Amino acid sequence: MNTLVPLIVMIPLLGAATALVLGRRRQLQIGVSVLSLVSVVAISTVLLVLVDIHGTAVIEIGGWQPPWGIVLVVDRLSAIMVLISALMLLGVLLFAVGQGIVDGDRDAPVSIFHPTYLVLGAGLFNAFIAGDLFNMYVGFEMLLSASYVLLTLGGTGARIRVGVTYIVVSLVSSILFLAAIALVYGATGTVTMALLAERIPALPGDVQLILGLLLLLAFSVKAAVFPLSFWLPDSYPTAPAPVTAVFAGLLTKVGVYAILRTQTLMFPDSPLQVPLLIVAGLTLLVGIMGALAQADIKRMLSFTLVSHIGYLMLGIAIGTPLAIAATIYYVVHHITVQTTLFLTAGLIERTGGTTSLSRLGGLLKSAPFVAGIFFLGALNLGGIPPFSGFLGKLALFQAGVASGGVLIYILIAAGALTSLLTLYALARAWNMAFWRPKKQLANYSSAMSASLQEDPQDEGEVLTKKLSPLMIGATSAMLLLTLGLTVFAGPIFEYTARAAADIQNPSTYIVAVFPNGTP
Amino acid sequence: MSASLTLVVLMAVMYAAGVYIMLERSLTRVLIGFLLVGNATNLLIFIMSGRPGSSPIVTGSSLDDTMVDPLPQVLMLTAIVINFGVTALLLALIYRSWWLAQLGDEGDTLTDEHAAETEESAEETFRSTNEDEDALQASLDESESNESDTLDSLDANPPTGSMPRVPGEGGRR
Numbered sequence: 041m042n043t044l045v046p047l048i049v050m051i052p053l054l055g056a057a058t059a060l061v062l063g064r065r066r067q068l069q070i071g072v073s074v075l076s077l078v079s080v081v082a083i084s085t086v087l088l089v090l091v092d093i094h095g096t097a098v099i100e101i102g103g104w105q106p107p108w109g110i111v112l113v114v115d116r117l118s119a120i121m122v123l124i125s126a127l128m129l130l131g132v133l134l135f136a137v138g139q140g141i142v143d144g145d146r147d148a149p150v151s152i153f154h155p156t157y158l159v160l161g162a163g164l165f166n167a168f169i170a171g172d173l174f175n176m177y178v179g180f181e182m183l184l185s186a187s188y189v190l191l192t193l194g195g196t197g198a199r200i201r202v203g204v205t206y207i208v209v210s211l212v213s214s215i216l217f218l219a220a221i222a223l224v225y226g227a228t229g230t231v232t233m234a235l236l237a238e239r240i241p242a243l244p245g246d247v248q249l250i251l252g253l254l255l256l257l258a259f260s261v262k263a264a265v266f267p268l269s270f271w272l273p274d275s276y277p278t279a280p281a282p283v284t285a286v287f288a289g290l291l292t293k294v295g296v297y298a299i300l301r302t303q304t305l306m307f308p309d310s311p312l313q314v315p316l317l318i319v320a321g322l323t324l325l326v327g328i329m330g331a332l333a334q335a336d337i338k339r340m341l342s343f344t345l346v347s348h349i350g351y352l353m354l355g356i357a358i359g360t361p362l363a364i365a366a367t368i369y370y371v372v373h374h375i376t377v378q379t380t381l382f383l384t385a386g387l388i389e390r391t392g393g394t395t396s397l398s399r400l401g402g403l404l405k406s407a408p409f410v411a412g413i414f415f416l417g418a419l420n421l422g423g424i425p426p427f428s429g430f431l432g433k434l435a436l437f438q439a440g441v442a443s444g445g446v447l448i449y450i451l452i453a454a455g456a457l458t459s460l461l462t463l464y465a466l467a468r469a470w471n472m473a474f475w476r477p478k479k480q481l482a483n484y485s486s487a488m489s490a491s492l493q494e495d496p497q498d499e500g501e502v503l504t505k506k507l508s509p510l511m512i513g514a515t516s517a518m519l520l521l522t523l524g525l526t527v528f529a530g531p532i533f534e535y536t537a538r539a540a541a542d543i544q545n546p547s548t549y550i551v552a553v554f555p556n557g558t559p
Numbered sequence: 560m561s562a563s564l565t566l567v568v569l570m571a572v573m574y575a576a577g578v579y580i581m582l583e584r585s586l587t588r589v590l591i592g593f594l595l596v597g598n599a600t601n602l603l604i605f606i607m608s609g610r611p612g613s614s615p616i617v618t619g620s621s622l623d624d625t626m627v628d629p630l631p632q633v634l635m636l637t638a639i640v641i642n643f644g645v646t647a648l649l650l651a652l653i654y655r656s657w658w659l660a661q662l663g664d665e666g667d668t669l670t671d672e673h674a675a676e677t678e679e680s681a682e683e684t685f686r687s688t689n690e691d692e693d694a695l696q697a698s699l700d701e702s703e704s705n706e707s708d709t710l711d712s713l714d715a716n717p718p719t720g721s722m723p724r725v726p727g728e729g730g731r732r
Contacts, residue, residue: 178641185641185644204589221634222603231630
């Protein structure tokens, strides 16, 4: 079982190298990328099952034992994160291939896209299975460097402009992370997480607080937690649709994963619950207020993305086993549904020619299938029963009620309000883009559209393009996956409960890495 | 753990200067700020390795107590490599953004004309240089004592500077 672990990172990296060499043979290149991701999906499925049965899988790279060597650790949390990200990467890759086929590849430089995309995947997987902080930093840097290239694909003015903001913000957060690692090493003499889990709680309280806050700050920029989320709604929507979908689904969740991992493993008795709760509430409300004002579907979805990070922070702040289980379930739900919705926005952009609500109309008639996908995705994100969005929020709220406290009750109210407002924003988008007949488009006035703000980058052009069956197929497969999360919510939630029990009990992790006791 | 005060002060100054420069509008300054802050962080990692000592090379089987801790140096090396790569990417982006700012959105469509212009000016330069060389040869043949005059005439007609070559469109193959 352990020998499978490094393959998760190696296969995408080798695939990236091969895809780079095959830059001029497009068909082969596509084949290599799809094959790499399909094998990662297969391997991570096997790993998920094995880890669930036999417990955490650990491998020492190069045979060097920790704390001298690097360890890769796959526990239940890592396994499910790797599997769901591999599935998302595969779905979005198929979407991008479909789009490339229709466009004749003039819009995106495919020879660079595939290798970069695979490096992004490798960095993502590496961050999820890293057993020491510095390796996690390397994983972050891999995925960030790849994301810099993907965001500025083609080098148009708009993309360079937002790309620079995104890159500078990411660099600052990376440097914070690195400085935090340096201080952690200075305080404890190790960067292996299993050892840190033992040594950090033994430190004086104020040192713990400084280290915990620094790490939290670095990861919060990546996870787009308010007030560190300002960069996200401007940068994500500018990228090509498949790239935005991957960024929205996965990149912020790596930050959430890192917060979840470090806070539970190294800072189990952190005194930060109240500040975290306040930040979670502000993220929920400020994010959704932003979404209400957007006329552009992609920008609106970016704001809901920021807003729903608040639910995850709420779960982490409550910190009971039930809350952590609900958070993991919600992460999985949110990754799939957000990616699906962004891909649907890509479909809307192509059939409707724009993503601005003030210029869309009559799509229900012209693209009924896209309408169906958007409708189901919107209900799911908005938290309508019986979808997974509802189940995740319900579990979070139940965990909150069980834990008690005035602040948590306020947070639950804010969460419920956010859920309703999300539904309002998405229902309005549905009404205006799909339900409204096209001939009403001129001189349309309604209370719903009065407060809408256009995208500042929008140049007002309407340019429709063809859809390919592969694009629609990939999007509907993702939608089916979100529905699967609803249908199989019972077993999945049981799994996340076991994963939560694992990470709530750091000794499981420590024993897995150091079976003969810590040095 | 003991640390060198010089290094700590240097790190603090680099952090302060780096953050200050990063807040400027100009992208080149942001890059310089990033370099300063990045290297200040490398220094921080270095400071965390504790007291100075002998080089961490194990000879034979005995560990030397005066050895420095090698791990922070390894971390630094990795961080330096990563910073280097990101800096290269940022420089490319800055150049691209400068290019777009110079020619606006039409920068890309101008490419062909501009390339033709560059070619023309290059040919012109070659031709004038050839003429100059011919003239030089002629004057050399004529009289060796007039050499300084010929050089003056060369200076009066310097080769025309040409714009840097237009870059291909981003990563488009």
